[in-house]
Amino acid sequence: MKKWRMWIVLSVLCSILSGCWSSTPIEDLDMQIGVALDSAEESGETGVANPEYGNHTKPAKIISTYQFTIPQGSGGALMKSAGNSIKNYYNMSETSDSIFEAIRQLSLRTRRTPIGHHLKVIVISEELARSNNLTKLIDFFTRDNDIRPSVMLFVTKGKAKDVFENTLPGQAPSFVLEGIFNNRDRNMGIWEPVTLAKVVGPLEGKRSFLLQNVIPYEKEIKLAGAGVIKGSTGKLVGFLDESELEGMVWLTGKGIGGVLKTYDPNNHNLITYEVKSMHSKIKANVNNGQISFNVKVKSTGRYAEVFAKESKKLHDGIVKKDKAVLQKHVVEMMQTTVKKMQKELHTEAAGFGTSLRNQHPAVWRSVKDNWDETFSEIPITYEVNLNIEEYGASDTSAE
């Protein structure tokens, strides 16, 4: 009797322990690490895009370029490119108005199954982002079960495909783009990483936001400012250049660290301040229905590099003077950014609306439908308080 039972258990175990029901050997999988989306109608030149572009009813065709890894060690598959450097990625493009169809068309070209578990970045070209609501472009990625909402979004001036061609040897552009956010403590030209999870809310709630702009640069890629997505349309309306993005970082207090460089107005000597921390608070004031904002920025940091004609001890007077110069520069940067949002882009993406909503919910309800236009007329005052905590290892200035 006991033996009879054991045989049943053994035979059941055989079928259970033989492995997963729907497993696929990892060698047969193609790991997508990046997707670049381009407009198929795009002409070769990267001229100024026409915002009215997407008005025709026929769905615009999209070129989807998928970047796959070539796993280390699968020697036969390694591709040699110029300069004896080894490429550990390859790109495949398909054209369709459906992103899903495009990825399934890849299955006509390769035996291995593309899987999205390790997708890291999506790069969208300016042309496509200007003419299409972003919700449509990312719908497949937010709906899919393999692709995670942690995928980061980028826009690019020019062709998205080109971004995926440029990298240092041995690195895959998608991984570089993902890892570059680790440098946020070193440079304020890096906006916070914007993932799919972080855009579904703003797109649904019609709030504007920024996406980092990435461009091909010599043999690498480079972050160059940010694209502004207008909440009401879900489309790209324009770009902030690198210093405007820095102004935005100061406005929002989202920076972790970086460089603040300016010149002494009297003797044109360089003053460089390294930001160690920053914090910003936007205070909304409502007086008789008149909305105004006051931006208060606090930061601590240190002298990083100071040029002066003759060496001098940094005493309190000099520190105070330098502080004032630096603070003025920060205010100017913020003003430029705000002016761009108010006068040129007519889009508010710095969180002024959020502050108004949190501080004066009733006022916010009355202006939220027309917020971008309302914001264009709102006066904003700035207060910057930098605290130069230390001078590095030298207490005298250079030169």
Next chain:
Amino acid sequence: MSTEVKDRVTAIQATIILANYTIAAGVLTLPRTIVEASGSPDVWISIFLGGVISFLLGLIIVKLSQRFPGLTFFQYIGKIIGKPLGIVLSLGVIGYFLCIAGLEIRSVQEVTSFFLLEGTPPWAIVAAFMWIAFYLCRGGINAITSMCRLIVPITWTVFLGVCLLSFQVFDLNNLLPVLGNGLEPVWKGIRPSILTFTAGEAMLFVVAFMDKPQKAVKVIIAGTCISTIFYVLAVVATIGAFSIDGVVTRTWPFLDLVRSFEVNYLIFERFESLLLVIWIMQIFCTFCIAIYAGALGLSQVIHKNFKSCLLAMLPVVYIISRIPPNVNALFALGTGIGDCMLILFGLLPLPLLIITYFRRTVS
């Protein structure tokens, strides 16, 4: 006769059973359902209020059960309102437990086959679940208690850990302003939160097993507090990451929360598989308790062997779990079951308690 109550649980064990029974598949969708109903980030207040209401409903059931020491609802209901009506009501409660079991197992199957085991046939997922549950429930309430106690440290740690890790995508602005639209959205959010608190009905039979039934009130307080903490954490973390606009676009918001961040330099980079595996255990607990309650009720109503009743439950639960043709129907079933709960365990126990009170004083 195995229908006799012979197993005993302590107050702490009863609390664990109650908490495990309450926390189930609802957490995965609660952030969406509650924000859809209220449209404001103040829903965490709704959950606290929902917890209080759920506690009050549970309290009535506890008071009712305490009047009949050692007897389960199915045994004492006949004494309150007479045998025929009692049987009808018992069958209603049994049906409710079966629906809960069916709902939970279908949710597991949907989530698992979408996120975890794409390609595995639904029946294979469900079958493994049901047979193991059957095996466990044969051991009675003590076996279920041991299992609950076994998984509690694991599931709670993983849940809290995941919520803490999600802090990196948390944005406080998404939860502000507090009460910006007044109290109305808070009221609107209470109903979906109560529907997720399926707590009190477990006390219909758990009190009968308690070695010290007078501690049952403490049990329901502790049980409701634990589940409230879980729900508030899940909802606050999810809204903090997605904002209320984003939460409504996610089918399984809590799972998407866990999917929306990666952690570097920790043993695992991503936690959704871990959470899902753990959460399946949590749902398994609810499932076991529900079919145990159903089978116990049936065996006590028709005076038949408990184990055969348990076996008879399985096909019924399977059929119930197959009824919803799609995910929408599944969610609708969930809401429908919640409404049934409100009628069965929200409205009925109070009159029953009053009847009991008068009968006692008259006699």
